[in-house]
Amino acid sequence: MTDTTPARAWRVVLEKIEGDLLNGTLGPGDRLPPERELAADLGVGRSSVREALRVLEVMGLIRTATGSGPTAGAIVTATPRGGLAQLLRLQVAAQGFPIADVYETRLLLEEWAVAHLAARGDADLTDARAALAAMDAGALAPGDFLALDAQFHLRLAEASGNAVVAATMAGLRTAIEGYIRTGAQRLPDWAATADRLRHEHAAVLHAIETGDAAAAQALVRAHITGYYADAGMRAPSERI
The missing domain is CATH 1.10.10.10 (Winged helix-like DNA-binding domain superfamily/Winged helix DNA-binding domain)
Incomplete structure (x- = not known):
């Protein structure tokens, strides 16, 4: 036939x-x-x-x-999340998503994830803590630090237990790493920024571990939006 x-x-x-x-x-x-x-x-x-x-x-x-x-x-298959992540990565590679849209989606996903983790109180945060520990190592190049930064956020999404959120974050990871690396080149004092990011990461994790969902949500939003603004990137609300 x-x-x-x-x-x-x-x-x-x-x-x-x-x-x-x-x-x-x-x-x-x-x-x-x-x-x-x-x-x-x-x-x-x-x-x-x-x-x-x-x-x-x-x-x-x-x-x-x-x-x-x-x-x-x-x-x-019972868990097709790898396919979703791969499709998103392909869209990112083809520049199918504006960075401002990735940024907004990241805020939605991460605010939910950290609040959910704090409310649960029993999530396994071992991998997230490991990423933070690696970021504390001395003499990290900005690219290495930012790769660990993106990994920390991905590990929190995975720890939430929501397969769709985790797969979406994994699929967008390349785009997220791309814009934070580009932004790092515009920062006047990388060492000061890296130190601030370390403290902000630790504060988010502490809020999760102490069960303060509102604080975790506010802290992760301030962390993401603060870097975006410091790097001189236009917020979605400023788009014409």
């Missing part, structure tokens, strides 16, 4: 699988029908089925394995 519209036929397969996921016919751990069966049922070529499966795998919605047995074929 050959596709009548090869450029669009793979979308038919995507829409079919999307529909099955939405109505509950398919779920995490379920195996997709074989390529030959999907091609026959949908009236498309097997090449179109394979193309659709490649897209789904990149998106993190399925995993595929060759051979036979219980692990072979295409299986719906």
Whole structure:
């Protein structure tokens, strides 16, 4: 069988699988029908089925394995957050997101994450503390310090336990690191800024650990907006 519209036929397969996921016919751990069966049922070529499966795998919605047995074929994954992060990274690489929009999204995500962590009171903050400890090392180059800074914020998002928030932060990490590195070049006194950032990070973590959600939220907002302003970047409210 050959596709009548090869450029669009793979979308038919995507829409079919999307529909099955939405109505509950398919779920995490379920195996997709074989390529030959999907091609026959949908009236498309097997090449179109394979193309659709490649897209789904990149998106993190399925995993595929060759051979036979219980692990072979295409299986719906239970945690597709890696695919979401990868798609966001690709959009960032293609300059699909304005920095001001990344900045606003970061505020939304991080304010929620730190408030949630403080309210929970039982989150594992080991990785976040490790990032802070690494930032305290002497003679760190600005780029190394800022990479650890971005890691600290990502670790807090991951500790929140919300897979979508963590995946979104991971996907935006390249953009966040990019604008904070660019901003560092405009700072008149990097050493003073780095010292201030260390104290602000520690204050955010302390507020989380003491269960003060309002303080954690206010501190992380002041931390992010303060650096953005000090680096001379235009706030979204100033956009024309």
